[in-house]
Amino acid sequence: MNKQASGDGTVGKALDILDMVAEIGRPVRFSDLLEQSPHPKATLYRFLQTLTNQGMLKYDGERQTYSLGLRLVRLAHQAWAQSSLAPLARLHLEALAVETGETIHLAQMENGQVLFIDKCRSSNRFDTLAQAGRIAPAHCTGVGKAILAHLTPERFDRAMSHQTYLKFTSATHDTADGVMAEFDQIRAEGVAYDREEHEDGIISIAAPIFTQSGRVIGAISIVSSTSRRSLEDLTAFKPQLIETAGKIGAEASAWQFPS
Amino acid sequence: MNKQASGDGTVGKALDILDMVAEIGRPVRFSDLLEQSPHPKATLYRFLQTLTNQGMLKYDGERQTYSLGLRLVRLAHQAWAQSSLAPLARLHLEALAVETGETIHLAQMENGQVLFIDKCRSSNRFDTLAQAGRIAPAHCTGVGKAILAHLTPERFDRAMSHQTYLKFTSATHDTADGVMAEFDQIRAEGVAYDREEHEDGIISIAAPIFTQSGRVIGAISIVSSTSRRSLEDLTAFKPQLIETAGKIGAEASAWQFPS
DNA sequence: ACAAAAGTTCCAAATAATGGAACATGATAT
DNA sequence: ATATCATGTTCCATTATTTGGAACTTTTGT
DSSP states (O other), X not given: OOOSOOOSHHHHHHHHHHHHHHHHOSOBOHHHHHHXXXXXXXHXXXXXXXXXXXXXXXXXXXXXXXXXXXXXXXXXXXXXXXXXXXXHHHHHHHHHHHHHSSEEEEEEEETTEEEEEEEEOSSOOOOOXXXXXOEEESTTSHHHHHHHTTSOHHHXXXXXXXXXXXXXXXXXXXXXXXXXXXXXXXXXXXOEEEESSSSTTEEEEEXXXXXXXXXXXXXXXXXXXXXXXXXXXXXXXXXXXXHHHHXXXXXXXXXXXXX | OOOSOOOSHHHHHXXXXXXXXXXXXXXXXXXXXXXXXXXXXXXXXXXXXXXXHTTSEEEETTTTEEEEOHHHHHXXXXXXXXXXXXXXXXXXXXXXXXXXXXXXXXXEEETTEEEEEEEEOSOSSSOOSOOTTOEEESTTSHHHHHHHTTSOHHHHHHHHTTOOOOOOSTTOOOSHHHHHTTHHHHHHHSOEEEESSSSTTEEEEEEEEEOTTSXXXXXXXXXXXXXXOOHHHHHTXXXXXXXXXXXXXXXXXXXXXXX
Protein backbone atom coordinates (compact mmCIF):
# COMPACT_ATOMS: atom_id res chain seq x y z
CA MET A 1 0.00 0.00 0.00
CA ASN A 2 2.71 2.44 0.87
CA LYS A 3 5.24 3.35 -1.72
CA GLN A 4 8.70 2.04 -2.34
CA ALA A 5 11.76 2.92 -0.36
CA SER A 6 11.17 6.39 0.93
CA GLY A 7 14.90 6.89 1.08
CA ASP A 8 15.92 9.41 3.69
CA GLY A 9 18.49 7.15 5.24
CA THR A 10 18.36 5.51 8.58
CA VAL A 11 15.60 7.69 9.98
CA GLY A 12 13.33 6.92 7.06
CA LYS A 13 13.85 3.20 7.46
CA ALA A 14 13.05 3.37 11.15
CA LEU A 15 9.87 5.32 10.55
CA ASP A 16 8.79 2.85 7.88
CA ILE A 17 8.77 0.24 10.59
CA LEU A 18 6.27 2.29 12.55
CA ASP A 19 4.01 2.36 9.51
CA MET A 20 4.38 -1.36 9.18
CA VAL A 21 3.28 -1.93 12.76
CA ALA A 22 0.41 0.52 12.30
CA GLU A 23 -0.75 -1.19 9.15
CA ILE A 24 -0.83 -4.61 10.74
CA GLY A 25 -3.05 -3.05 13.35
CA ARG A 26 -2.37 -5.42 16.22
CA PRO A 27 0.59 -6.19 18.46
CA VAL A 28 3.14 -8.00 16.35
CA ARG A 29 5.91 -10.46 17.07
CA PHE A 30 9.43 -9.98 15.86
CA SER A 31 9.08 -12.83 13.43
CA ASP A 32 5.93 -11.33 11.92
CA LEU A 33 7.75 -8.14 11.16
CA LEU A 34 10.76 -10.00 9.84
CA GLU A 35 8.67 -11.54 7.07
CA GLN A 36 7.40 -8.17 5.92
CA SER A 37 10.48 -6.11 6.37
CA PRO A 38 13.27 -5.79 3.81
CA HIS A 39 15.86 -5.90 6.59
CA PRO A 40 17.91 -8.83 7.80
CA LYS A 41 17.26 -10.15 11.26
CA ALA A 42 20.02 -8.31 13.08
CA THR A 43 19.14 -5.00 11.46
CA LEU A 44 15.46 -5.24 12.19
CA TYR A 45 16.23 -6.30 15.72
CA ARG A 46 18.29 -3.19 16.30
CA PHE A 47 15.64 -0.93 14.83
CA LEU A 48 12.98 -2.34 17.08
CA GLN A 49 15.24 -1.92 20.06
CA THR A 50 15.94 1.70 19.20
CA LEU A 51 12.30 2.53 18.58
CA THR A 52 11.30 0.86 21.82
CA ASN A 53 13.92 2.75 23.79
CA GLN A 54 12.60 5.89 22.22
CA GLY A 55 9.02 5.20 23.23
CA MET A 56 7.80 5.02 19.67
CA LEU A 57 7.10 1.33 20.16
CA LYS A 58 6.00 -0.49 23.26
CA TYR A 59 7.29 -3.99 23.91
CA ASP A 60 5.13 -6.38 25.82
CA GLY A 61 7.55 -8.73 27.50
CA GLU A 62 4.91 -11.23 28.47
CA ARG A 63 3.57 -11.76 24.99
CA GLN A 64 6.71 -10.74 23.15
CA THR A 65 4.91 -8.31 20.94
CA TYR A 66 5.50 -4.78 19.75
CA SER A 67 2.83 -2.16 19.41
CA LEU A 68 2.92 1.57 18.81
CA GLY A 69 4.07 3.58 21.79
CA LEU A 70 2.57 6.33 23.83
CA ARG A 71 5.13 8.87 22.73
CA LEU A 72 3.22 9.00 19.48
CA VAL A 73 0.05 9.91 21.32
CA ARG A 74 1.84 12.72 23.08
CA LEU A 75 3.35 14.07 19.89
CA ALA A 76 0.15 13.73 17.92
CA HIS A 77 -1.72 15.80 20.43
CA GLN A 78 0.66 18.63 19.72
CA ALA A 79 0.46 18.01 16.00
CA TRP A 80 -3.28 18.29 16.19
CA ALA A 81 -3.22 21.38 18.36
CA GLN A 82 -0.63 23.03 16.10
CA SER A 83 -2.57 22.20 13.00
CA SER A 84 -3.96 25.33 11.48
CA LEU A 85 -7.28 23.71 10.65
CA ALA A 86 -8.50 21.37 13.37
CA PRO A 87 -8.68 23.53 16.49
CA LEU A 88 -10.46 26.38 14.79
CA ALA A 89 -12.91 24.12 13.00
CA ARG A 90 -14.04 22.48 16.22
CA LEU A 91 -16.84 24.90 17.10
CA HIS A 92 -18.20 24.94 13.58
CA LEU A 93 -18.32 21.16 13.49
CA GLU A 94 -20.19 21.03 16.76
CA ALA A 95 -22.73 23.55 15.55
CA LEU A 96 -23.31 21.60 12.36
CA ALA A 97 -23.65 18.35 14.29
CA VAL A 98 -26.32 19.85 16.48
CA GLU A 99 -28.14 21.38 13.56
CA THR A 100 -28.22 18.23 11.48
CA GLY A 101 -28.29 15.59 14.17
CA GLU A 102 -25.69 13.67 12.19
CA THR A 103 -21.98 12.95 12.44
CA ILE A 104 -19.61 15.54 11.02
CA HIS A 105 -16.13 14.72 9.72
CA LEU A 106 -13.19 16.98 9.09
CA ALA A 107 -10.51 15.58 6.83
CA GLN A 108 -7.31 16.50 5.04
CA MET A 109 -5.23 14.74 2.43
CA GLU A 110 -2.14 13.01 3.65
CA ASN A 111 0.04 11.06 1.31
CA GLY A 112 -2.71 10.21 -1.16
CA GLN A 113 -5.22 9.19 1.43
CA VAL A 114 -7.89 10.92 3.40
CA LEU A 115 -6.96 11.53 7.00
CA PHE A 116 -9.77 12.27 9.40
CA ILE A 117 -8.67 15.12 11.62
CA ASP A 118 -11.75 15.49 13.73
CA LYS A 119 -15.15 14.02 14.16
CA CYS A 120 -18.17 15.33 15.94
CA ARG A 121 -21.31 13.49 16.83
CA SER A 122 -24.38 15.27 18.09
CA SER A 123 -25.36 12.46 20.40
CA ASN A 124 -22.04 11.77 21.98
CA ARG A 125 -19.64 14.13 23.58
CA PHE A 126 -16.30 12.66 23.88
CA ASP A 127 -13.26 13.75 22.06
CA THR A 128 -10.29 11.64 21.64
CA LEU A 129 -7.59 10.62 19.32
CA ALA A 130 -9.55 7.49 18.60
CA GLN A 131 -11.70 9.58 16.41
CA ALA A 132 -9.03 11.65 14.79
CA GLY A 133 -6.29 9.90 12.88
CA ARG A 134 -8.25 7.32 10.98
CA ILE A 135 -7.44 7.03 7.32
CA ALA A 136 -9.54 6.10 4.33
CA PRO A 137 -9.01 6.00 0.58
CA ALA A 138 -9.73 9.24 -1.22
CA HIS A 139 -11.42 7.88 -4.34
CA CYS A 140 -14.48 6.47 -2.59
CA THR A 141 -15.25 8.91 0.20
CA GLY A 142 -17.16 12.16 0.14
CA VAL A 143 -14.38 14.21 1.67
CA GLY A 144 -11.83 12.52 -0.58
CA LYS A 145 -13.66 13.35 -3.78
CA ALA A 146 -14.47 16.87 -2.61
CA ILE A 147 -10.76 17.51 -2.17
CA LEU A 148 -9.53 15.66 -5.25
CA ALA A 149 -11.94 17.49 -7.56
CA HIS A 150 -10.36 20.79 -6.61
CA LEU A 151 -6.69 19.88 -6.74
CA THR A 152 -4.47 21.21 -9.47
CA PRO A 153 -3.36 18.49 -11.91
CA GLU A 154 0.09 18.49 -10.35
CA ARG A 155 -1.19 18.02 -6.81
CA PHE A 156 -3.64 15.40 -8.02
CA ASP A 157 -0.89 13.37 -9.63
CA ARG A 158 1.36 13.69 -6.64
CA ALA A 159 -1.45 12.43 -4.43
CA MET A 160 -2.93 9.67 -6.53
CA SER A 161 -0.25 8.37 -8.87
CA HIS A 162 0.78 5.68 -6.39
CA GLN A 163 -2.72 4.85 -5.20
CA THR A 164 -4.77 1.89 -6.30
CA TYR A 165 -8.46 2.35 -6.85
CA LEU A 166 -9.70 -0.52 -4.73
CA LYS A 167 -13.33 -1.60 -5.04
CA PHE A 168 -15.00 -1.69 -1.63
CA THR A 169 -18.68 -1.96 -2.57
CA SER A 170 -20.66 -2.42 -5.75
CA ALA A 171 -20.93 1.37 -6.00
CA THR A 172 -17.19 2.10 -5.79
CA HIS A 173 -15.63 3.69 -8.85
CA ASP A 174 -12.51 1.59 -9.18
CA THR A 175 -10.78 3.44 -11.99
CA ALA A 176 -9.22 6.86 -12.15
CA ASP A 177 -11.49 7.77 -15.05
CA GLY A 178 -14.59 6.66 -13.21
CA VAL A 179 -13.72 8.87 -10.27
CA MET A 180 -12.69 11.85 -12.37
CA ALA A 181 -15.92 11.67 -14.37
CA GLU A 182 -17.68 13.09 -11.34
CA PHE A 183 -15.33 16.02 -10.88
CA ASP A 184 -17.08 18.48 -13.19
CA GLN A 185 -20.32 17.95 -11.37
CA ILE A 186 -18.65 18.21 -7.95
CA ARG A 187 -17.06 21.51 -8.93
CA ALA A 188 -20.32 22.82 -10.35
CA GLU A 189 -22.45 21.76 -7.42
CA GLY A 190 -19.95 22.60 -4.72
CA VAL A 191 -20.36 19.29 -2.89
CA ALA A 192 -19.41 15.65 -3.39
CA TYR A 193 -21.51 12.63 -2.45
CA ASP A 194 -20.53 9.25 -1.14
CA ARG A 195 -23.26 6.91 -2.33
CA GLU A 196 -22.27 3.85 -0.33
CA GLU A 197 -18.99 3.76 -2.23
CA HIS A 198 -16.79 2.96 0.73
CA GLU A 199 -19.11 1.08 3.02
CA ASP A 200 -22.50 -0.41 2.34
CA GLY A 201 -25.21 1.58 4.06
CA ILE A 202 -23.06 4.65 4.67
CA ILE A 203 -23.66 7.85 2.74
CA SER A 204 -22.30 11.36 3.03
CA ILE A 205 -22.27 14.80 1.55
CA ALA A 206 -19.01 16.69 1.61
CA ALA A 207 -17.84 20.23 0.89
CA PRO A 208 -14.26 21.33 0.25
CA ILE A 209 -12.56 23.94 2.39
CA PHE A 210 -10.62 26.62 0.54
CA THR A 211 -8.17 29.26 1.64
CA GLN A 212 -8.94 32.72 0.48
CA SER A 213 -6.44 32.24 -2.30
CA GLY A 214 -8.57 29.39 -3.60
CA ARG A 215 -6.49 26.40 -2.61
CA VAL A 216 -8.20 23.29 -1.16
CA ILE A 217 -6.93 22.49 2.28
CA GLY A 218 -9.48 19.95 3.47
CA ALA A 219 -13.13 19.05 3.52
CA ILE A 220 -16.02 18.51 5.88
CA SER A 221 -18.85 16.06 5.51
CA ILE A 222 -22.18 15.08 6.99
CA VAL A 223 -22.27 11.33 7.36
CA SER A 224 -25.30 9.16 7.84
CA SER A 225 -26.61 5.71 7.11
CA THR A 226 -29.21 4.67 4.61
CA SER A 227 -31.30 3.30 7.42
CA ARG A 228 -31.70 6.78 8.89
CA ARG A 229 -31.45 9.15 5.98
CA SER A 230 -31.74 9.20 2.23
CA LEU A 231 -29.30 11.03 0.02
CA GLU A 232 -32.00 13.60 -0.58
CA ASP A 233 -32.21 14.26 3.15
CA LEU A 234 -28.53 15.06 3.18
CA THR A 235 -28.84 17.26 0.12
CA ALA A 236 -31.19 19.43 2.12
CA PHE A 237 -28.25 20.33 4.36
CA LYS A 238 -26.14 21.53 1.46
CA PRO A 239 -26.48 25.26 2.21
CA GLN A 240 -25.40 24.88 5.85
CA LEU A 241 -22.59 22.56 4.87
CA ILE A 242 -21.18 24.93 2.29
CA GLU A 243 -21.57 27.88 4.60
CA THR A 244 -19.72 26.11 7.38
CA ALA A 245 -16.92 25.07 5.05
CA GLY A 246 -16.69 28.68 3.94
CA LYS A 247 -16.38 29.95 7.49
CA ILE A 248 -13.68 27.46 8.35
CA GLY A 249 -11.78 28.36 5.23
CA ALA A 250 -11.98 32.04 5.98
CA GLU A 251 -10.67 31.58 9.51
CA ALA A 252 -7.96 29.22 8.40
CA SER A 253 -6.75 31.67 5.77
CA ALA A 254 -5.48 33.91 8.49
CA TRP A 255 -3.20 31.09 9.56
CA GLN A 256 -2.51 28.65 6.84
CA PHE A 257 -0.40 29.04 3.75
CA PRO A 258 0.50 25.51 2.74
CA SER A 259 3.64 25.08 0.71
CA MET B 1 12.75 19.24 30.81
CA ASN B 2 13.62 16.07 28.99
CA LYS B 3 16.76 14.29 29.84
CA GLN B 4 20.17 14.36 28.28
CA ALA B 5 21.18 12.68 25.09
CA SER B 6 18.95 9.67 24.75
CA GLY B 7 21.60 7.98 22.68
CA ASP B 8 20.18 5.53 20.19
CA GLY B 9 22.12 6.97 17.32
CA THR B 10 20.78 8.87 14.40
CA VAL B 11 17.17 7.85 14.87
CA GLY B 12 17.18 9.02 18.46
CA LYS B 13 18.60 12.38 17.49
CA ALA B 14 15.94 12.84 14.86
CA LEU B 15 13.15 11.97 17.25
CA ASP B 16 14.53 14.38 19.84
CA ILE B 17 13.90 17.11 17.33
CA LEU B 18 10.23 16.19 17.23
CA ASP B 19 10.08 16.54 21.00
CA MET B 20 11.75 19.89 20.73
CA VAL B 21 9.16 21.13 18.27
CA ALA B 22 6.39 19.71 20.44
CA GLU B 23 7.72 21.38 23.53
CA ILE B 24 7.91 24.78 21.91
CA GLY B 25 4.28 24.28 21.06
CA ARG B 26 4.03 26.58 18.07
CA PRO B 27 5.36 26.60 14.53
CA VAL B 28 9.08 27.26 14.75
CA ARG B 29 11.62 28.76 12.44
CA PHE B 30 14.88 27.07 11.58
CA SER B 31 16.83 29.60 13.57
CA ASP B 32 14.71 29.05 16.68
CA LEU B 33 15.52 25.37 16.61
CA LEU B 34 19.17 26.04 15.92
CA GLU B 35 19.52 27.86 19.21
CA GLN B 36 18.07 24.98 21.19
CA SER B 37 19.59 22.09 19.33
CA PRO B 38 23.03 20.67 19.98
CA HIS B 39 23.60 20.21 16.26
CA PRO B 40 25.47 22.42 13.85
CA LYS B 41 23.52 24.24 11.21
CA ALA B 42 24.06 21.80 8.37
CA THR B 43 23.18 18.79 10.49
CA LEU B 44 20.00 20.26 11.87
CA TYR B 45 19.03 21.36 8.40
CA ARG B 46 19.31 17.83 7.09
CA PHE B 47 17.31 16.41 9.98
CA LEU B 48 14.49 18.83 9.40
CA GLN B 49 14.51 18.01 5.72
CA THR B 50 14.34 14.30 6.41
CA LEU B 51 11.58 14.61 8.97
CA THR B 52 9.60 16.84 6.65
CA ASN B 53 9.95 14.40 3.75
CA GLN B 54 8.75 11.71 6.08
CA GLY B 55 5.65 13.62 7.09
CA MET B 56 6.68 13.84 10.73
CA LEU B 57 7.07 17.58 10.33
CA LYS B 58 5.15 19.95 8.14
CA TYR B 59 6.94 22.89 6.57
CA ASP B 60 5.01 26.03 5.92
CA GLY B 61 6.76 27.63 2.98
CA GLU B 62 5.00 30.93 3.34
CA ARG B 63 5.97 31.51 6.94
CA GLN B 64 9.09 29.36 6.89
CA THR B 65 8.07 27.43 9.95
CA TYR B 66 8.03 23.80 10.94
CA SER B 67 5.28 22.15 12.92
CA LEU B 68 4.47 18.56 13.73
CA GLY B 69 3.11 16.60 10.81
CA LEU B 70 -0.06 14.67 10.18
CA ARG B 71 1.72 11.36 9.97
CA LEU B 72 1.93 11.52 13.74
CA VAL B 73 -1.82 11.86 13.99
CA ARG B 74 -2.29 8.79 11.84
CA LEU B 75 0.17 6.74 13.83
CA ALA B 76 -1.16 7.89 17.18
CA HIS B 77 -4.62 6.79 16.24
CA GLN B 78 -3.30 3.27 15.85
CA ALA B 79 -1.26 3.56 19.03
CA TRP B 80 -4.39 4.50 20.90
CA ALA B 81 -6.49 1.79 19.35
CA GLN B 82 -3.78 -0.81 20.02
CA SER B 83 -3.39 0.32 23.58
CA SER B 84 -4.69 -2.33 25.89
CA LEU B 85 -6.28 0.18 28.23
CA ALA B 86 -7.95 3.03 26.39
CA PRO B 87 -10.46 1.36 24.08
CA LEU B 88 -11.86 -0.91 26.76
CA ALA B 89 -12.07 1.84 29.36
CA ARG B 90 -14.19 3.99 27.11
CA LEU B 91 -17.62 2.76 28.15
CA HIS B 92 -16.79 2.86 31.83
CA LEU B 93 -15.60 6.44 31.56
CA GLU B 94 -18.76 7.46 29.85
CA ALA B 95 -20.92 5.83 32.49
CA LEU B 96 -19.00 7.56 35.25
CA ALA B 97 -19.24 10.91 33.49
CA VAL B 98 -23.00 10.60 33.25
CA GLU B 99 -23.32 9.46 36.84
CA THR B 100 -21.19 12.27 38.29
CA GLY B 101 -21.88 15.03 35.85
CA GLU B 102 -18.17 15.80 35.84
CA THR B 103 -15.21 15.28 33.54
CA ILE B 104 -13.45 11.93 33.72
CA HIS B 105 -9.79 11.44 32.82
CA LEU B 106 -7.88 8.29 32.01
CA ALA B 107 -4.11 8.52 32.32
CA GLN B 108 -0.96 6.44 32.21
CA MET B 109 2.64 7.15 33.09
CA GLU B 110 4.96 7.89 30.26
CA ASN B 111 8.55 8.74 30.86
CA GLY B 112 8.01 10.20 34.32
CA GLN B 113 5.01 12.24 33.38
CA VAL B 114 1.29 11.70 33.34
CA LEU B 115 -0.11 11.18 29.87
CA PHE B 116 -3.84 11.65 29.45
CA ILE B 117 -5.11 8.83 27.28
CA ASP B 118 -8.78 9.64 27.19
CA LYS B 119 -11.20 12.13 28.51
CA CYS B 120 -14.94 12.11 28.83
CA ARG B 121 -17.18 14.93 29.82
CA SER B 122 -20.87 14.82 30.50
CA SER B 123 -21.66 18.22 29.14
CA ASN B 124 -20.32 20.53 26.50
CA ARG B 125 -20.42 23.57 28.68
CA PHE B 126 -16.77 23.68 29.56
CA ASP B 127 -13.75 23.60 27.44
CA THR B 128 -11.72 20.76 28.69
CA LEU B 129 -8.45 21.05 30.43
CA ALA B 130 -6.78 18.04 29.04
CA GLN B 131 -7.28 16.29 25.77
CA ALA B 132 -5.99 12.89 24.88
CA GLY B 133 -2.26 13.10 24.37
CA ARG B 134 -1.77 15.93 26.76
CA ILE B 135 0.88 15.57 29.44
CA ALA B 136 1.14 16.85 32.97
CA PRO B 137 3.60 16.41 35.83
CA ALA B 138 2.93 13.40 38.04
CA HIS B 139 3.73 14.94 41.41
CA CYS B 140 0.89 17.43 41.44
CA THR B 141 -2.02 15.70 39.75
CA GLY B 142 -4.54 13.26 41.15
CA VAL B 143 -3.88 10.57 38.60
CA GLY B 144 -0.14 11.08 38.94
CA LYS B 145 -0.12 10.60 42.68
CA ALA B 146 -2.53 7.68 42.50
CA ILE B 147 -0.09 5.90 40.21
CA LEU B 148 3.13 6.94 41.95
CA ALA B 149 1.89 5.77 45.34
CA HIS B 150 1.54 2.24 44.04
CA LEU B 151 4.76 1.90 42.08
CA THR B 152 7.51 -0.37 43.31
CA PRO B 153 10.56 1.57 44.50
CA GLU B 154 12.42 0.58 41.33
CA ARG B 155 9.67 1.79 39.03
CA PHE B 156 9.28 4.94 41.08
CA ASP B 157 12.94 5.78 40.76
CA ARG B 158 12.98 5.05 37.08
CA ALA B 159 10.02 7.36 36.61
CA MET B 160 10.91 10.24 38.89
CA SER B 161 14.67 10.33 39.28
CA HIS B 162 15.03 12.75 36.39
CA GLN B 163 11.95 14.82 37.16
CA THR B 164 11.93 18.16 38.86
CA TYR B 165 9.19 18.89 41.38
CA LEU B 166 8.05 22.20 39.99
CA LYS B 167 5.75 24.39 42.04
CA PHE B 168 2.64 25.36 40.09
CA THR B 169 0.37 26.72 42.80
CA SER B 170 0.67 27.51 46.46
CA ALA B 171 -0.63 24.02 47.23
CA THR B 172 1.92 22.13 45.14
CA HIS B 173 4.25 19.82 47.02
CA ASP B 174 7.54 20.73 45.43
CA THR B 175 9.79 18.15 47.05
CA ALA B 176 9.97 14.40 46.70
CA ASP B 177 9.44 14.02 50.43
CA GLY B 178 6.41 16.26 50.43
CA VAL B 179 4.79 14.19 47.73
CA MET B 180 5.74 10.86 49.24
CA ALA B 181 4.35 11.88 52.62
CA GLU B 182 0.91 11.42 51.15
CA PHE B 183 1.52 7.95 49.81
CA ASP B 184 0.58 6.00 52.93
CA GLN B 185 -2.74 7.72 53.08
CA ILE B 186 -3.35 7.27 49.35
CA ARG B 187 -2.68 3.56 49.66
CA ALA B 188 -4.89 3.27 52.73
CA GLU B 189 -7.75 5.24 51.31
CA GLY B 190 -7.53 3.89 47.78
CA VAL B 191 -7.76 7.31 46.15
CA ALA B 192 -5.56 10.38 45.67
CA TYR B 193 -6.69 13.98 45.69
CA ASP B 194 -5.53 16.97 43.72
CA ARG B 195 -6.23 19.93 45.95
CA GLU B 196 -5.54 22.69 43.43
CA GLU B 197 -1.95 21.51 43.26
CA HIS B 198 -1.56 21.84 39.51
CA GLU B 199 -3.98 24.57 38.63
CA ASP B 200 -5.76 27.03 40.87
CA GLY B 201 -9.43 26.22 41.11
CA ILE B 202 -9.11 22.70 39.73
CA ILE B 203 -9.58 19.70 42.01
CA SER B 204 -9.83 15.99 41.39
CA ILE B 205 -10.15 12.61 43.00
CA ALA B 206 -8.26 9.75 41.36
CA ALA B 207 -8.13 5.98 41.71
CA PRO B 208 -5.37 3.70 40.44
CA ILE B 209 -6.04 0.90 37.98
CA PHE B 210 -4.41 -2.44 38.77
CA THR B 211 -3.97 -5.61 36.81
CA GLN B 212 -5.07 -8.75 38.57
CA SER B 213 -1.46 -9.34 39.47
CA GLY B 214 -1.49 -6.09 41.41
CA ARG B 215 0.56 -3.87 39.15
CA VAL B 216 -0.53 -0.26 38.55
CA ILE B 217 -1.14 0.43 34.90
CA GLY B 218 -2.94 3.74 35.02
CA ALA B 219 -5.50 5.79 36.85
CA ILE B 220 -8.85 7.49 36.37
CA SER B 221 -10.03 10.68 37.94
CA ILE B 222 -13.09 12.82 38.40
CA VAL B 223 -12.14 16.41 37.75
CA SER B 224 -14.03 19.49 38.75
CA SER B 225 -13.52 23.10 39.68
CA THR B 226 -13.85 24.70 43.09
CA SER B 227 -16.56 26.93 41.72
CA ARG B 228 -18.81 23.95 41.07
CA ARG B 229 -17.80 21.35 43.62
CA SER B 230 -16.02 21.04 46.92
CA LEU B 231 -13.53 18.31 47.65
CA GLU B 232 -16.18 16.72 49.88
CA ASP B 233 -18.55 16.52 46.91
CA LEU B 234 -15.97 14.57 45.01
CA THR B 235 -15.27 12.32 47.95
CA ALA B 236 -18.89 11.24 47.78
CA PHE B 237 -18.11 9.64 44.42
CA LYS B 238 -15.30 7.53 45.85
CA PRO B 239 -17.18 4.21 45.78
CA GLN B 240 -18.19 4.55 42.13
CA LEU B 241 -14.73 5.73 41.19
CA ILE B 242 -13.00 2.79 42.83
CA GLU B 243 -15.51 0.37 41.41
CA THR B 244 -15.00 1.70 37.89
CA ALA B 245 -11.23 1.53 38.24
CA GLY B 246 -11.63 -2.05 39.40
CA LYS B 247 -13.72 -3.02 36.40
CA ILE B 248 -11.28 -1.46 33.97
CA GLY B 249 -8.40 -3.23 35.64
CA ALA B 250 -10.15 -6.57 35.51
CA GLU B 251 -10.90 -6.24 31.82
CA ALA B 252 -7.42 -5.00 31.06
CA SER B 253 -5.85 -7.93 32.83
CA ALA B 254 -7.03 -10.20 30.10
CA TRP B 255 -4.94 -8.16 27.71
CA GLN B 256 -2.16 -6.34 29.38
CA PHE B 257 1.04 -7.63 30.85
CA PRO B 258 3.43 -4.71 30.80
CA SER B 259 7.11 -5.47 30.76
C1' DA C 1 15.52 -35.17 26.13
C1' DC C 2 16.05 -33.64 21.63
C1' DA C 3 15.29 -30.83 17.54
C1' DA C 4 13.75 -26.79 15.49
C1' DA C 5 12.52 -22.15 15.70
C1' DA C 6 12.93 -17.71 17.52
C1' DG C 7 15.56 -14.22 19.50
C1' DT C 8 20.18 -11.98 20.70
C1' DT C 9 25.05 -10.62 20.29
C1' DC C 10 29.44 -9.76 17.79
C1' DC C 11 32.50 -7.34 14.78
C1' DA C 12 34.93 -6.23 10.31
C1' DA C 13 33.24 -4.05 6.14
C1' DA C 14 30.20 -0.90 3.96
C1' DT C 15 27.63 3.02 4.20
C1' DA C 16 25.55 6.97 5.76
C1' DA C 17 26.00 10.94 8.82
C1' DT C 18 28.86 14.85 9.97
C1' DG C 19 30.04 19.77 10.08
C1' DG C 20 33.29 23.42 8.53
C1' DA C 21 33.24 26.38 5.07
C1' DA C 22 31.62 28.36 0.88
C1' DC C 23 27.59 29.88 -1.37
C1' DA C 24 22.79 31.80 -1.96
C1' DT C 25 18.97 34.52 -0.64
C1' DG C 26 16.44 38.09 1.45
C1' DA C 27 15.93 41.86 4.55
C1' DT C 28 17.54 46.32 6.32
C1' DA C 29 20.39 50.13 6.45
C1' DT C 30 23.42 53.67 4.10
C1' DA D 1 21.34 51.43 -6.04
C1' DT D 2 24.86 49.19 -3.10
C1' DA D 3 26.62 47.43 1.10
C1' DT D 4 25.79 44.88 5.28
C1' DC D 5 23.93 41.51 8.04
C1' DA D 6 21.06 37.57 9.17
C1' DT D 7 19.22 33.57 7.65
C1' DG D 8 18.92 29.54 4.94
C1' DT D 9 21.15 25.99 1.59
C1' DT D 10 24.67 23.12 -0.63
C1' DC D 11 29.19 20.75 -0.97
C1' DC D 12 32.35 17.09 0.11
C1' DA D 13 36.40 14.96 2.45
C1' DT D 14 36.45 13.04 6.98
C1' DT D 15 34.45 10.43 10.58
C1' DA D 16 31.37 7.71 12.99
C1' DT D 17 27.42 4.83 12.58
C1' DT D 18 24.97 1.40 10.55
C1' DT D 19 25.03 -3.01 8.42
C1' DG D 20 24.32 -8.07 8.19
C1' DG D 21 26.46 -12.76 8.03
C1' DA D 22 27.43 -15.87 11.26
C1' DA D 23 27.85 -17.64 15.80
C1' DC D 24 25.47 -18.03 19.95
C1' DT D 25 21.54 -18.37 23.40
C1' DT D 26 16.97 -19.05 24.66
C1' DT D 27 12.40 -20.68 23.93
C1' DT D 28 9.01 -23.76 21.97
C1' DG D 29 7.25 -27.99 20.34
C1' DT D 30 7.28 -33.03 20.14
